Amino acid sequence: MNIDIQGLTLEPRRQTYSHIARRFGADRPASRYEEASYDVQATTNFHHRPLYQPEFQIFDPRRTKIVMADWYKFRDPRQLYYGTYNMSRAAMLQAIDKNFDFIEERAMLANVEPAWLEKVKEYLIPMRHYEWGANANNQLITDWGYGTQITSASAFCGADRLGMAQIISRIGLAIDGNTGDTLQAGRNLWLNASYWQGVRKMVEDSFVEADWFQTLVAQDLAMDGVMHPLVFARFDAEGQKHNGVPLSMLSEFMSEWYADNARWVDAVVKTAIAESDANAQLVSAWFAAWAGRAAEAARPLAEHVLGAAGKSAVEEIADKLMTRAAGLGIKA
């Protein structure tokens, strides 16, 4: 219906929701990110305690030792809400789909040195299980976390990890011509190869930690901070010596994702630390423990792939991670 609005007063009576106006101290137009991500979670008057965890309320800030006066300080620098999140990932995927087509049409994986391709199967394909573990850990953050902001970002991060596990699966299928043998072999390595066991043990140990903020520090900062640069940057760079370019193209999503995700992780960790000394101490201790473990767990894998250079490769990555962590306020 077309209505001539001449003579009508169409002055809005308010610019945004009251809870948003209270938060920003003024009734001013709010962004989509703000309306979608602030104060959507229930906070009080819950009807029942969870049967499976009667010591907590349904949403309960006491599920972590981190204490925040306001749980809505974890603004995502990317300002992602569901719509922009999916559009961003769909765009990233478009580039990847093109790369897959490009490489499959030209059978370019055949150019990779066969010995290196074997290595790729050994270091890259089992990463799908690492990503699945990261998926579970981020689901846990969305489950137990507090506030709409941090838990929606972790939900996106979790979805990313499933996406990456499946992109890695696609690479495996591209390698073996869709038989699935590569995936099966990769799974065996994840379960049995000695150079993977440190990583797998670390992942399984992370599953039984109940403090979700620790899970965030362990998974998204410490473990990823070693594993992603090692696998998708350092190993990938090594592959350049062996005609590994097609594999770099197929894993481009992971490198792009890592930079994007790190912006969010850094903002979250920095904010928690800035809140109080107690938080800073907790986060620092968690980080020290998990980053140390990650470096140790990754060394056999690095040595398997890089030989003698493996040890120093992990040390370099760990050093860089320490520098990044120090920038966030983590104390050594």
Added chain:
Amino acid sequence: MPATKKLGLKQKYALMTRGLDWETTYQPMEKVFPYDQFEGIKVKNWDAWEDPFRLTMDAYWKIQAEKERKLYAVIDSISQNNAQLGITDARYINAVKIFIQGVTPLEYQAHRHFAHVARHLRGVGPRIAAQMQSLDELRHAQTQIHTISHYNKFFDGMHDWQHMHDRVWYLSVPKSFFDDAVTAGPFEFLTAISFSFEYVLTNLLFVPFMSGAAYNGDLATVTFGFSAQSDESRHMTLGLEVVKFILEQDEANLPIVQRWIDKWFWRGYRLLSLVGMMMDYMLPKKVMSWAEAWEMYYEEQGGALFADLGRYGIRPPKHEDVARKEKDRISHEVWAIFYNYTHAAAFHTWDIDDEHMRWLSEKYPKTFDQLYRPRLLMWRDMARAGKRFYNNALPQLCNLCQIPMAFTEPDDPTTICFRSSELGGDRYHFCSDGCKEIFDQEPEKFVQSWLPVHQIFQGNCGGASVEDVLKWYHLNLGADNLDYAGSPEQKMWDQWMAGRHVAQAAE
């Protein structure tokens, strides 16, 4: 390179998904998954899970991004073109108020709890289905917030929906419903939400709101509604698959599932009585009556479903006969509650005009003229005499569904139905046998219920006077509450319409 084998969708999905998980050995599985066995559901083989929709994450991103692009284009045009002028009447907006206060927070809760299921079940198949639904539900919450944001700029009652959801007496009805589901184990949650609500009863929530929106010129709600429906079809298949999967795993699961189906049918049905009121009383242009919707979507479709589930030993939910008996009554009884208590609600009620009463008596030939018309006429007379009726006594609530005790005996529409149970020296009151039986099954859970009226009397709701309580609710007094007649909204709408007539006359 080997020749590339062609892969079917099912095979491709299986290769990309199945086997991502593994049996942990450095930590015992019981410690990694501590919450999926306490309900007593026996699962012998997680691999028997049939993925109801084979969606990989890349496909999900693409499909959803496309849907979002389209949806936000419409949302933008709605605010640019002041589409609120296209609705049939400002009274209609009260349905949208109930939606954002009562439904949107549940979408968000579903988002969080499907993440719980995605983390805490053992099988990779259901975990992936659950996490995609978790994302979808976040989508629903956020797109509703964004769409209704435009209405909120002009209309009352929508400005502080989350704060109200946690506090206002009638919003305790949907809140307690979902709190009950998320505090249960993962299989009960899936039976409650995915099966009973999204599969069995969904059409009684969705169709009324979405068709109501379409009939009443609410392009905004229609758009997010239909966009969400494509997600919903996935959720429905998940609901059916969950129940079949559990039943096929072990016969010992049957009595547990049957008890959950009985419970969640009744809880869902009681919750939907609010929707019934909306359908019969709040839509300026009607879609169908509650009774017709119940017949079509429950009695016919639900009947066929339960006949089909009979091969697993499942029988139709207990007390569906009571729902059948009540179908000519509940919407009228609930409207009466809200007419009584509109001064304490964040939406309006109003005098039902003659044409609307004609429709009601046509749709409810056995009850309306006899039982409800006289009351509406009395209220009209009182309002005309300047004594619009507001009930200043606080109502007694059903301890289970939390609706004020105004439902009548299944076989006598003129007698209020009272049931009660005694526990630890206290008496708990219920609106029905259905609610009482649910309480009696798990009394230790339901004695915890946060009952708004009790809480007011205990002084936990902002103060002793009604005004204190309403302020604690964040109600804008005189705008969010009270009768539509004389409200700021009515004034605004009448001005708009007057302007429109002037504009049309000038053409």
